[in-house]
Amino acid sequence: MGSVTQRPIKVLLAKLGLDIHWRGVVSISRMLRDAGMEVIYLGNQFPEGIVAAALQESPDVVGLSTLCGNHLSLGPKVVQLLKERNMEDVLVIMGGVIPPDDREELKRRGIAEVFGPDTPVKQIVQFIEEKVRGRDPS
Amino acid sequence: MKREGLFNEKAIEEIEKARALWQGECLRPEDLESEHLLKSASGIPLRLIYTPEDVRDMDYLRELGFPGLPPYTRGVYPNMYRGRPFTIRQIAGFGSPEDCNKRMKFFLEKGGTGLNIVLDMPTIRGYDSDSPQAEGNVGQCGVAIDSVEDMKALFQDLPIDKVSVSLVTHLPSTTVILLSMYMVMAEERGIAPHALAGTTQNDFLMETTIGSAPEILPPRHSFRIQCDVIEHATRILPRWNPVSYNGYNLREAGTDAVTEVGIAIANAQATAEELMKRGREPDSFLPRFSFFWDLHNDFFEEIAKCRASRRVWYRVTSEKLGAKNPRSHLMRFHVQTAGITLPSIEPLNNIARAAIQGLAAVLGGAQSLHVDSFDEAYSAPTETSALVSLRTQQIIQVETGVTKVIDPLGGSYYVEYLTSELERRILEFLEKVKSLGGIVTAVETGWVHRLIADFAYRQQRAIESGELPIVGVNYLPSDKKEPPMEIFRYPETEGRQRAKLKELREKRDKVRWKEALDRVRECCHEGSNLMPVVMDAVRARATLGEIQQIFRECFGLWEFPLK
Numbered sequence: 001m002g003s004v005t006q007r008p009i010k011v012l013l014a015k016l017g018l019d020i021h022w023r024g025v026v027s028i029s030r031m032l033r034d035a036g037m038e039v040i041y042l043g044n045q046f047p048e049g050i051v052a053a054a055l056q057e058s059p060d061v062v063g064l065s066t067l068c069g070n071h072l073s074l075g076p077k078v079v080q081l082l083k084e085r086n087m088e089d090v091l092v093i094m095g096g097v098i099p100p101d102d103r104e105e106l107k108r109r110g111i112a113e114v115f116g117p118d119t120p121v122k123q124i125v126q127f128i129e130e131k132v133r134g135r136d137p138s
Numbered sequence: 139m140k141r142e143g144l145f146n147e148k149a150i151e152e153i154e155k156a157r158a159l160w161q162g163e164c165l166r167p168e169d170l171e172s173e174h175l176l177k178s179a180s181g182i183p184l185r186l187i188y189t190p191e192d193v194r195d196m197d198y199l200r201e202l203g204f205p206g207l208p209p210y211t212r213g214v215y216p217n218m219y220r221g222r223p224f225t226i227r228q229i230a231g232f233g234s235p236e237d238c239n240k241r242m243k244f245f246l247e248k249g250g251t252g253l254n255i256v257l258d259m260p261t262i263r264g265y266d267s268d269s270p271q272a273e274g275n276v277g278q279c280g281v282a283i284d285s286v287e288d289m290k291a292l293f294q295d296l297p298i299d300k301v302s303v304s305l306v307t308h309l310p311s312t313t314v315i316l317l318s319m320y321m322v323m324a325e326e327r328g329i330a331p332h333a334l335a336g337t338t339q340n341d342f343l344m345e346t347t348i349g350s351a352p353e354i355l356p357p358r359h360s361f362r363i364q365c366d367v368i369e370h371a372t373r374i375l376p377r378w379n380p381v382s383y384n385g386y387n388l389r390e391a392g393t394d395a396v397t398e399v400g401i402a403i404a405n406a407q408a409t410a411e412e413l414m415k416r417g418r419e420p421d422s423f424l425p426r427f428s429f430f431w432d433l434h435n436d437f438f439e440e441i442a443k444c445r446a447s448r449r450v451w452y453r454v455t456s457e458k459l460g461a462k463n464p465r466s467h468l469m470r471f472h473v474q475t476a477g478i479t480l481p482s483i484e485p486l487n488n489i490a491r492a493a494i495q496g497l498a499a500v501l502g503g504a505q506s507l508h509v510d511s512f513d514e515a516y517s518a519p520t521e522t523s524a525l526v527s528l529r530t531q532q533i534i535q536v537e538t539g540v541t542k543v544i545d546p547l548g549g550s551y552y553v554e555y556l557t558s559e560l561e562r563r564i565l566e567f568l569e570k571v572k573s574l575g576g577i578v579t580a581v582e583t584g585w586v587h588r589l590i591a592d593f594a595y596r597q598q599r600a601i602e603s604g605e606l607p608i609v610g611v612n613y614l615p616s617d618k619k620e621p622p623m624e625i626f627r628y629p630e631t632e633g634r635q636r637a638k639l640k641e642l643r644e645k646r647d648k649v650r651w652k653e654a655l656d657r658v659r660e661c662c663h664e665g666s667n668l669m670p671v672v673m674d675a676v677r678a679r680a681t682l683g684e685i686q687q688i689f690r691e692c693f694g695l696w697e698f699p700l701k
Contacts, residue, residue: 018259018275020308020349023391023478026591026700027598043698044352046271068259069517069628073274099516099625117515118481118611120602 009132012059014042014050016066025065031121051081060132067097079110145190179436180394188551209452212545213503214468219541225506226531231256231280232518233629235292238281254304256280262308263351264686267635277631285681289323303336309345310364311689313338318673335377341384348387350698357581359693365412370669372423379428389432390478392594395443400567404577420459424466433495434476442556444502450564473499474508482515484610493530517626584699646679654678662692
């Protein structure tokens with residue numbers, strides 16, 4: 001660490017599918033920017049749209065926010081579509097109202113981490129930095 | 139004309155002298171220096187104590203008066219809860235209409251006195267259960283409604299001519315369809331329109347601002363449909379509130395109490411002005427306006443908010459809209475306790491939070507109430523947690539004694555000060571919206587969205603820094619792993635809804651169906667009231683998604699202004 005200026009970590013955030021609750025994801029998007037990351041907030045997108053944007057933007061991280069119960073059906077679909085496009089290196093994380101049992105299931109299906117309500121944003125920042133910087137050769 | 143204040147000048151002078159003595163002899167200097175550092179949740183600086191000095195100019199009859207009389211600060215009805223207890227209106231909504239019907243019956247059996255239905259995301263945003271966009275969301279977070287047949291199943295065997303029904307329809311564009319389905323369902327059951335009592339939400343800010351979505355109608359068109367529903371329903375449904383101006387979801391998304399009430403009233407005023415342009419007398423529709431507040435943690439400010447909002451609405455209806463019918467001035471409102479305040483950590487603590495918020499609603503004179511469940515941050519409520527919420531309401535209603543006397547906090551120097559201060563700030567907010575060109579323009583330009591996003595961001599920072607304490611979360615954080623708790627699992631719904639839709643589409647009269655949809659399309663372009671043609675389409679078994687798709691094609695889509 002302590003290397004020469006690194007390029008900022010690039011994060012693509014989306015509201016998953018039809019979920020209407022944007023408070024959390026918009027606040028987190030600003031706080032990740034405060035932490036020096038480059039953030040693109042896509043608004044509401046379905047998995048195909050999220051992966052199309054990822055192809056264009058080559059983010060380090062894709063963050064999915066949902067509070068309305070579509071996490072198990074649409075979350076892993078994003079992971080699968082990324083894999084099909086050879087983007088399995090992209091770190092996919094989720095946040096929102098997601099029951100604990102489902103968090104384990106999502107992790108088994110390729111979501112790197114699931115952040116529930118009450119997660120301090122610094123914890124999310126730390127997780128992203130460790131995972132992304134940890135695998136950077138620089 | 140200035141009337142005599144509540145206290146004469148001599149009495150105030152004596153109180154001031156006594157205060158000076160008390161400050162000098164009893165308080166420490168640091169108490170005085172730090173006096174105004176503490177603020178209410180909406181930023182009103184707070185004194186150490188309130189006395190007659192703080193309400194010295196109060197004119198009792200002009201500012202408080204009696205319940206059921208202007209300016210309605212003390213309540214909308216003369217006898218308040220002695221005449222009619224607040225309606226216990228717990229939310230039900232998950233799975234198929236058949237599943238949700240059981241939960242509603244459970245509430246009525248346990249003493250609920252009103253029904254309150256939330257819809258799944260595809261229904262809220264106007265997609266059928268078999269559309270690709272609905273994948274993974276059918277029957278989640280609310281009940282799936284695709285056609286009038288679903289509306290029939292939802293209310294099967296429920297006494298809708300006796301119990302009032304709230305349909306939490308969010309968007310105007312789906313309200314016009316869902317209220318039509320509700321009316322056609324009643325028509326086919328042989329229940330007359332005048333027997334239907336209830337509320338639809340129908341708020342264009344829900345369509346364009348508070349909720350985001352992949353496909354959003356432009357604010358101006360959404361506002362038009364909001365007005366269409368109100369214009370039509372106030373003609374044919376004498377006991378229906380066709381709109382519930384939604385402060386609740388604004389607050390949940392991120393505003394303080396002043397903005398919550400200010401935006402809702404700005405929308406109500408804009409609607410009234412639009413309907414008056416369409417030739418309607420204000421007294422022909424204002425009595426059917428209703429409001430929806432979020433009762434948050436700051437106990438006294440929330441009570442003051444309820445009182446101040448009634449007074450502001452009276453000022454608006456009488457001074458700005460020229461209403462004469464006393465019923466036009468009544469701000470009747472539903473309350474839901476604040477879901478956003480209920481963390482996932484140590485969830486049972488949420489029973490205490492929701493009970494205190496529910497108590498504030500009753501002290502504020504709410505007409506109906508939903509108390510959130512302790513498992514809010516996990517899923518929809520289980521039957522167990524839903525029953526705790528219902529029982530919380532009953533405990534407030536019959537055990538605490540708070541409903542015996544009207545507006546029991548009226549006359550508290552502190553609550554009266556807060557009420558007047560909130561009134562002043564809400565009126566100021568209304569002026570601000572007016573200066574921006576009105577609420578529809580303030581939405582179109584993204585001003586309201588930015589206001590909400592900025593507030594939410596500041597709150598999150600305040601939580602992270604500990605400035606905003608949440609017990610068990612950032613204040614004395616829980617160090618124990620949560621014991622496993624029962625979590626509500628949604629029943630599989632998509633397959634069942636798909637099968638019903640397939641059958642409906644095969645069986646319906648295709649010629650009649652197509653003609654009815656064509657008329658909806660023509661009406662969108664002509665600009666005449668949409669509701670009659672939508673009702674015909676619903677009778678012809680058009681689905682929610684089919685009608686909404688016509689709206690999207692005719693009105694186009696709008697880009698949500700937050701990046």
